[in-house]
Amino acid sequence: MKARFRPGDSVTVRSAYSLGHVRTPHYIKGKRGIIERVCGEFANPEELAYGRRGLPKRPLYRVRFEQEQVWPDYIGPPSDTVDIELYEHWLEPDTKKD
Amino acid sequence: MRRHHDMGGEAAGPVNRSEHEYAFWEKRVDALLVLLAKKKLVRVDELRRGIEQIGPDVYDKMGYYDRWITSITNNLLEKGIITSEELGRRMAEVEARHGKEDE
Numbered sequence: 001m002k003a004r005f006r007p008g009d010s011v012t013v014r015s016a017y018s019l020g021h022v023r024t025p026h027y028i029k030g031k032r033g034i035i036e037r038v039c040g041e042f043a044n045p046e047e048l049a050y051g052r053r054g055l056p057k058r059p060l061y062r063v064r065f066e067q068e069q070v071w072p073d074y075i076g077p078p079s080d081t082v083d084i085e086l087y088e089h090w091l092e093p094d095t096k097k098d
Numbered sequence: 099m100r101r102h103h104d105m106g107g108e109a110a111g112p113v114n115r116s117e118h119e120y121a122f123w124e125k126r127v128d129a130l131l132v133l134l135a136k137k138k139l140v141r142v143d144e145l146r147r148g149i150e151q152i153g154p155d156v157y158d159k160m161g162y163y164d165r166w167i168t169s170i171t172n173n174l175l176e177k178g179i180i181t182s183e184e185l186g187r188r189m190a191e192v193e194a195r196h197g198k199e200d201e
Contacts, residue, residue: 017099021147026100027107049147051177071107 001041003059003088009035010094011063013086021049024090032094033065036083044087059088102154124163131170140173148172 005011015030023045039062043054067080074080120128134140148169149157157165174180 021143021150025106026104045143045146048141048143051141051144 001056001059001088003038003041003061005035005038005059005061005088005091005093007035007037011035011061011091012094013063014090014092016090018046020046022046022090024086025084027070028065028084028086031065031070033063033084036062036064039085042087044089060085061088061091063091101150102157103150103152120163127163127167127170131166134170134174139177139179140170144173145169 010032011034012032013024013028013030018024039060041057042060044058045054047054062083063086064081064083066078067074067076067082068078070082131140131145135142145166146169149165151172152160152165152168160168171180171185175182175185
């Protein structure tokens with residue numbers, strides 16, 4: 001599967017509720033971040049968790065978020081960020097413009 | 099909606115930073131998973147899924163390796179590698195050998 005996003009692209013994490021096993025933490029759903037790097041392609045853990053092969057492999061990204069955007073009561077410096085590795089099917093292109 | 103295990107960012111109180119030794123049974127559980135993974139019988143994703151399926155009340159009462167062995171057991175039952183009957187008989191044997199308080 002060809003990676004849809006490139007470093008620097010702005011993305012929003014889908015806020016879908018998900019039964020089963022997912023690697024997207026709840027606290028980051030609906031948040032906007034920037035693609036930091038493409039990590040490669042990996043078998044889908046959501047399928048591997050049920051004994052299946054998880055193919056085709058899915059692109060995985062390291063996505064960078066501003067801590068102030070993630071936590072409403074964040075008290076650290078505004079330059080603080082958090083990087084989270086997320087699969088492509090959890091990301092949507094960000095259409096909002098600042 | 100947040101699932102119980104997905105607790106990143108929730109209030110959790112102070113962090114206990116003290117070091118502790120692992121009990122012998124905990125080391126055995128760890129070794130068991132290494133063997134099962136090597137033999138491609140249980141993947142780490144399946145282990146995680148099994149842990150996430152533990153009910154919230156029980157999840158909170160269990161320790162780290164209690165959750166592991168619960169998930170490993172359920173995965174092996176699902177795959178038909180062990181049966182409930184075998185497991186029950188074996189647990190009774192071990193209990194009789196060591197007494198209830200041991201292991």
